[in-house]
Amino acid sequence: MANSADTADVSDTADSGAGSRAPDPKTRRRGAELEAAILDAAWAELSEHGYGRFTMEGVAARAGTSKPVLYRRWSSRAELALAAWDSRVPVDPDVPDTGSLRADLVALFERVARRTGVMVSEMIAGVMGDAFRHPEIVQVLRQRLMEPSSLTEAVGEVVSRAVARGELPPVRLPHRVARAPLDLVRNEFITCGGAVDSHVIGELVDEVYLPLLRGLDRDPSADPGTPSS
Amino acid sequence: MANSADTADVSDTADSGAGSRAPDPKTRRRGAELEAAILDAAWAELSEHGYGRFTMEGVAARAGTSKPVLYRRWSSRAELALAAWDSRVPVDPDVPDTGSLRADLVALFERVARRTGVMVSEMIAGVMGDAFRHPEIVQVLRQRLMEPSSLTEAVGEVVSRAVARGELPPVRLPHRVARAPLDLVRNEFITCGGAVDSHVIGELVDEVYLPLLRGLDRDPSADPGTPSS
DNA sequence: GCCCCTAAGATACGTTGCGTTTCTTATCCA
DNA sequence: TGGATAAGAAACGCAACGTATCTTAGGGGC
Known part of the structure; x- marks a missing residue:
């Protein structure tokens, strides 16, 4: 989760710019895998457009899924945004020790x-x-x-x-x-x-x-x- | 402006609870008078519902006017809200001097x-x-x-x-x-x-x-x- | 290995609310 | 008194939320 997060942090945002969303039209993802994909997409949408243009439709399209799938997991736009944030909060690294x-x-x-x-x-x-x-x-x-x-x-x-x-x-x-x-x-x-x-x-x-x-x-x-x- | 504002500050909010909006269906207000009425209504709506339920329709109805009248003056909901805030910012009174x-x-x-x-x-x-x-x-x-x-x-x-x-x-x-x-x-x-x-x-x-x-x-x-x- | 049940995915819908357009009509001013 | 100006009303297009319905894939029990 964390590694995929890091990998995608900005680059994912960049490369999946506009067209090539649906990552794999063949297989139908489920459970944790799907959830992770949705959160990735949600984070990317947040990074790109900000909360003001963060839409359920956008996330669904980017994740290659549909709105009902989102609403089965999060009851509102705000909850999804917070969940996406949660999934990306980096583990705080060590405290700096510079001597002053x-x-x-x-x-x-x-x-x-x-x-x-x-x-x-x-x-x-x-x-x-x-x-x-x-x-x-x-x-x-x-x-x-x-x-x-x-x-x-x-x-x-x-x-x-x-x-x-x-x-x-x-x-x-x-x-x-x-x-x-x-x-x-x-x-x-x-x-x-x-x-x-x-x-x-x-x-x-x-x-x-x-x-x-x-x-x-x-x-x-x-x-x-x-x-x- | 200030007095009508004070008068309406909360009591207006309370008494015009649901039904009796349009204050005077006879005369057609204009210019500053209308503007003040709109700002009063906007402030009341903000106080009652908060920004999340602050709607142009609501303000227009409460002020006994219509949306185009609002949009002729303020270009968006946010601007109207800020203007309403502005109209109610109390003049800061004197600085307290308690001795400590x-x-x-x-x-x-x-x-x-x-x-x-x-x-x-x-x-x-x-x-x-x-x-x-x-x-x-x-x-x-x-x-x-x-x-x-x-x-x-x-x-x-x-x-x-x-x-x-x-x-x-x-x-x-x-x-x-x-x-x-x-x-x-x-x-x-x-x-x-x-x-x-x-x-x-x-x-x-x-x-x-x-x-x-x-x-x-x-x-x-x-x-x-x-x-x- | 078959079947069933869960959940994914697609589509379409109802609703709200923004911001706009169009039109009628009241009021002010020259 | 008449015309310019702006108020008021109604309706629209649009976006996006949140929901309902349906089909179908695929995992798990037997």
């Missing part, structure tokens, strides 16, 4: 910005827009946004290394703060649209996130000056 | 949370969702989100009073930080849905915004210890 807090943060933000994308933000917006009609979707979306995820752990890791290095005092890291990089990047996507380039990331880190970390309350449970190794 | 930074901030956040609303956040999402088809909308929305507004000024004011009181060192306040209260509240609406209650506001202030302010770089242009009065 700022560089670690920049690397982290850049990873978030790349992982999230214009498309994903637009999709969040679109799904939110559809959510009024399918209230059950809101739960799914919200959970996806709130889940602790490997990101918050990564932030914790980066911060504790900075503490160990003496770049920061021992701090208490509230969940909101650990989540903030994702929120900041998403907010940037929504309000500024285009790509979040490294200049913007620099501003986010220098103007907002580093000050925030430096201003956090000290952790009373840590011995000041003796960070645990 | 934290209380000032809580008051400010609460005002932002009340001014923004679930509806407005959902609307932002919905407009974003429509934006792919009407790219010109993105500009309008973005400008609305980015504009310095009285909020950033209010933040500046609150902060400089705190500096004068000695609660903060003289700090340089980047635009991103001044904008942050709005971003934080909006983000909260999007990710957590329901109302942003005072408990959440307390967390935002205590866990995020106060630490952020305390961690800001000092303003090199200010004499430390001698804040200008």
Whole structure:
């Protein structure tokens, strides 16, 4: 699943441009195989057209199947989009360790910005827009946004290394703060649209996130000056 | 405009519940009068149904007019929604001055949370969702989100009073930080849905915004210890 | 190896809602 | 008072959602 995902991530999007959809008119796929093909197609449609032009017809055509097959699995457009997203969320790789807090943060933000994308933000917006009609979707979306995820752990890791290095005092890291990089990047996507380039990331880190970390309350449970190794 | 708006703000929403729309079948309104009636109706529809069920038909019916009249003024549903929003944005009142930074901030956040609303956040999402088809909308929305507004000024004011009181060192306040209260509240609406209650506001202030302010770089242009009065 | 039952695939349908077109008619202004 | 202007009404084309109906492939039980 993951490998086929990686393989197709953009190239699939590119090569199956317009005409050659139906991959194999002979055999009739079933179960997991079909489902994977549909999710691949859905992701490609999302990447190409964004959620605004993400249509069930388009996905069905691209996957070489038909709408009822989609609706037997997902009850709405929004659910299919979220499922496609799910199927492509990359496993978060290791936390960068550059030796300095700022560089670690920049690397982290850049990873978030790349992982999230214009498309994903637009999709969040679109799904939110559809959510009024399918209230059950809101739960799914919200959970996806709130889940602790490997990101918050990564932030914790980066911060504790900075503490160990003496770049920061021992701090208490509230969940909101650990989540903030994702929120900041998403907010940037929504309000500024285009790509979040490294200049913007620099501003986010220098103007907002580093000050925030430096201003956090000290952790009373840590011995000041003796960070645990 | 403003008074008729206030009058209708919720009560109109309530009383014109289902049947009695057309306010006056005799006279044919024109120009500004008609426009105001349409915007009132649009705002009421937005408040009642949210953007997801905000339809041109609904607005036209409620305003006692017809779709072409709407399209002669606004080129799309999204534009009408934004115009309705515009027509209701309250003039930001004065900055609270409670004597303490934290209380000032809580008051400010609460005002932002009340001014923004679930509806407005959902609307932002919905407009974003429509934006792919009407790219010109993105500009309008973005400008609305980015504009310095009285909020950033209010933040500046609150902060400089705190500096004068000695609660903060003289700090340089980047635009991103001044904008942050709005971003934080909006983000909260999007990710957590329901109302942003005072408990959440307390967390935002205590866990995020106060630490952020305390961690800001000092303003090199200010004499430390001698804040200008 | 045969048959049946599940589910895939195709087609067509009903519905909603956008944005448009056409036409009639009221109201303002010269 | 008459003509330009814009309101109001009705209907249309179109896209896309979500559904219903039907045929048929193919896997699994016997």
